[in-house]
Amino acid sequence: xxxxxxxxxxxxxxxxxxxxxxxxxxxxxxxxxxxxxxxxxxxxxxxxxxxxxxxxxxxxxxxxxxxxxxxxxxxxxxxxxxxxxxxxxxxxxxxxxxxxxxxxxxxxxxxxxxxxxxxxxxxxxxxxxxxxxxxxxxxxxxxxxxxxxxxxxxxxxxxxxxxxxxxxxxxxxxxxxxx
Amino acid sequence: xxxxxxxxxxxxxxxxxxxxxxxxxxxxxxxxxxxxxxxxxxxxxxxxxxxxxxxxxxxxxxxxxxxxxxxxxxxxxxxxxxxxxxxxxxxxxxxxxxxxxxxxxxxxxxxxxxxxxxxxxxxxxxxxxxxxxxxxxxxxxxxxxxxxxxxxxxxxxxxxxxxxxxxxxxxxxxxxxxxxxxxxxxxxxxxxxxxxxxxxxxxxxxxxxxxxxxxxxxxxxxxxxxxxxxxxxxxxxxxxxxxxxxxxxxxxxxxxxxxxxxxxxxxxxxxxxxxxxxxxxxxxxxxxxxxxxxxxxxxxxxxxxxxxxxxxxxxxxxxxxxxxxxxxxxxxxxxxxxxxxxxxxxxxxxxxxxxxxxxxxxxxxxxxxxxxxxxxxxxxxxxxxxxxxxxxxxxxxxxxxxxxxxxxxxxxxxxxxxxxxxxxxxxx
Numbered sequence: 001x002x003x004x005x006x007x008x009x010x011x012x013x014x015x016x017x018x019x020x021x022x023x024x025x026x027x028x029x030x031x032x033x034x035x036x037x038x039x040x041x042x043x044x045x046x047x048x049x050x051x052x053x054x055x056x057x058x059x060x061x062x063x064x065x066x067x068x069x070x071x072x073x074x075x076x077x078x079x080x081x082x083x084x085x086x087x088x089x090x091x092x093x094x095x096x097x098x099x100x101x102x103x104x105x106x107x108x109x110x111x112x113x114x115x116x117x118x119x120x121x122x123x124x125x126x127x128x129x130x131x132x133x134x135x136x137x138x139x140x141x142x143x144x145x146x147x148x149x150x151x152x153x154x155x156x157x158x159x160x161x162x163x164x165x166x167x168x169x170x171x172x173x174x175x176x177x178x179x
Numbered sequence: 180x181x182x183x184x185x186x187x188x189x190x191x192x193x194x195x196x197x198x199x200x201x202x203x204x205x206x207x208x209x210x211x212x213x214x215x216x217x218x219x220x221x222x223x224x225x226x227x228x229x230x231x232x233x234x235x236x237x238x239x240x241x242x243x244x245x246x247x248x249x250x251x252x253x254x255x256x257x258x259x260x261x262x263x264x265x266x267x268x269x270x271x272x273x274x275x276x277x278x279x280x281x282x283x284x285x286x287x288x289x290x291x292x293x294x295x296x297x298x299x300x301x302x303x304x305x306x307x308x309x310x311x312x313x314x315x316x317x318x319x320x321x322x323x324x325x326x327x328x329x330x331x332x333x334x335x336x337x338x339x340x341x342x343x344x345x346x347x348x349x350x351x352x353x354x355x356x357x358x359x360x361x362x363x364x365x366x367x368x369x370x371x372x373x374x375x376x377x378x379x380x381x382x383x384x385x386x387x388x389x390x391x392x393x394x395x396x397x398x399x400x401x402x403x404x405x406x407x408x409x410x411x412x413x414x415x416x417x418x419x420x421x422x423x424x425x426x427x428x429x430x431x432x433x434x435x436x437x438x439x440x441x442x443x444x445x446x447x448x449x450x451x452x453x454x455x456x457x458x459x460x461x462x463x464x465x466x467x468x469x470x471x472x473x474x475x476x477x478x479x480x481x482x483x484x485x486x487x488x489x490x491x492x493x494x495x496x497x498x499x500x501x502x503x504x505x506x507x508x509x510x511x512x513x514x515x516x517x518x519x520x521x522x523x524x525x526x527x528x529x530x531x532x533x534x535x536x537x538x539x540x541x542x543x544x545x546x547x548x549x550x551x552x553x554x555x556x557x558x559x560x561x562x563x564x565x566x567x568x569x570x571x572x573x574x575x576x577x578x579x580x581x582x583x584x585x586x587x588x589x590x591x592x593x594x595x596x597x598x599x600x601x602x603x604x605x606x607x
Binding site for chain 2: 088089090091092095097098101
């Protein structure tokens with residue numbers, strides 16, 4: 001026997017980007033934390049309407065770059081100066097300038113890794129399934145409809161009040177999506 | 180904020196240069212006294228300090244010659260207003276730079292270690308460089324260099340002045356032909372000069388990039404100086420009628436390009452020598468990683484490359500005098516540090532000779548004062564820009580540019596510098 005389905009969130013459908021944007025502004029001002037908007041194409045100003053801040057993914061990139069540069073320098077220093085010193089050509093055993101190009105390249109590589117994996121981590125990707133994908137009408141989010149979803153585990157979520165908020169924001173089709 | 184905008188406004192105000200008229204004589208006086216004192220104290224050290232000063236001003240004169248040559252080679256339009264004073268600076272190569280070489284020529288046997296080697300055939304590093312590294316070779320090449328520079332700089336200047344009188348186009352063609360030959364002569368003589376006079380201090384060493392290395396630093400410091408002179412001539416009104424904003428933008432862009440070019444060349448020289456593992460090459464840099472020379476090297480990396488690189492990235496800052504004046508003066512300091520890094524370690528392996536910095540400065544003041552005086556004489560007795568150059572209108576922006584197969588209409592776009600201030604009536 002199947003367990004009773006857990007609710008995931010309230011899905012509100014909008015017909016125009018303007019409606020979705022105004023709804024987002026109201027949800028933002030109401031102080032919700034766990035919610036999102038889905039549109040068929042990028043809507044300018046939506047990030048502001050949703051109160052989104054600049055992504056922190058840049059910091060992952062930065063840390064990746066620092067790690068890359070340091071590991072490049074340490075790698076070459078450790079191999080050529082410490083672990084297996086090669087006294088050749090009358091040179092000092094280590095030169096930071098000579099080690100710069102590979103370290104720089106590792107900076108770029110690890111910086112790119114930081115950006116990519118940081119983005120995946122922040123988006124909680126990869127994942128095999130998402131409750132919204134089960135919903136039949138949600139496929140319209142890549143066609144001509146605009147969706148706003150508020151998760152039920154949001155601290156501000158209340159069954160009736162939240163539904164009323166979305167109704168008053170102009171949505172004519174509000175459904176509970178199950179996990 | 181208001182202090183900053185005050186500074187900005189002060190850097191744009193018209194200049195009154197009468198206060199500065201005594202400066203060249205003052206430089207000559209102080210410089211001569213210092214140089215004489217240095218000569219009496221330590222003749223050999225005087226030679227090296229003089230060499231640093233000489234190579235510094237050789238950079239400026241050769242760099243100016245290069246700018247004149249490329250102007251003709253590229254049939255450039257924008258650089259017409261700045262060409263005349265570059266021609267004057269280049270013409271200082273003879274006789275003034277040749278005269279400035281006399282102390283080096285006289286002191287050469289004490290300055291250059293290879294001249295003291297008894298049997299050059301027993302010293303492989305020297306033997307391989309015969310007959311260039313012999314006394315006749317040294318002096319003959321020196322004479323040839325100055326002879327070629329004399330002919331090149333004075334021919335270009337004479338033709339340019341002749342065009343002022345009759346406005347004939349054939350002068351432009353003649354200058355272009357001279358430049359076509361001249362660029363090869365320039366490359367060969369500059370390389371020989373850098374190798375014989377500077378690299379020859381450590382004659383066991385060799386680097387095929389050395390000539391380009393000296394060239395890159397030379398044109399870099401010249402562009403900084405050309406920016407300053409152009410700015411002065413704009414603000415005192417001399418070049419104002421023929422200048423356009425894009426002259427400053429282009430000089431700034433070239434300065435940026437040569438910042439990167441110099442770093443690329445110097446790094447490549449280091450990197451190739453490091454990877455080649457040959458003791459007869461590595462020793463030159465090993466000496467320069469000891470004592471305070473290490474820190475001088477750091478100053479070159481961060482001051483000669485990183486700082487100007489970052490400072491010149493933005494378009495609008497290339498046009499902001501309050502920003503560019505300190506940067507252009509900075510190029511002098513950095514080029515001096517670069518030359519000291521090349522010349523002084525031969526005698527002062529322990530580190531930069533702070534106790535002799537005053538002598539470097541005195542020699543530079545003497546040569547610099549003399550050259551400034553000569554330059555002002557030349558500049559004052561001729562029109563300040565090529566009056567009848569066929570491309571002068573273009574430089575002033577009084578031409579309807581249209582995209583062609585060759586131009587792509589790029590010059591046209593300089594008016595639309597995204598961040599640049601508005602120009603009244605400019606461009607079209």
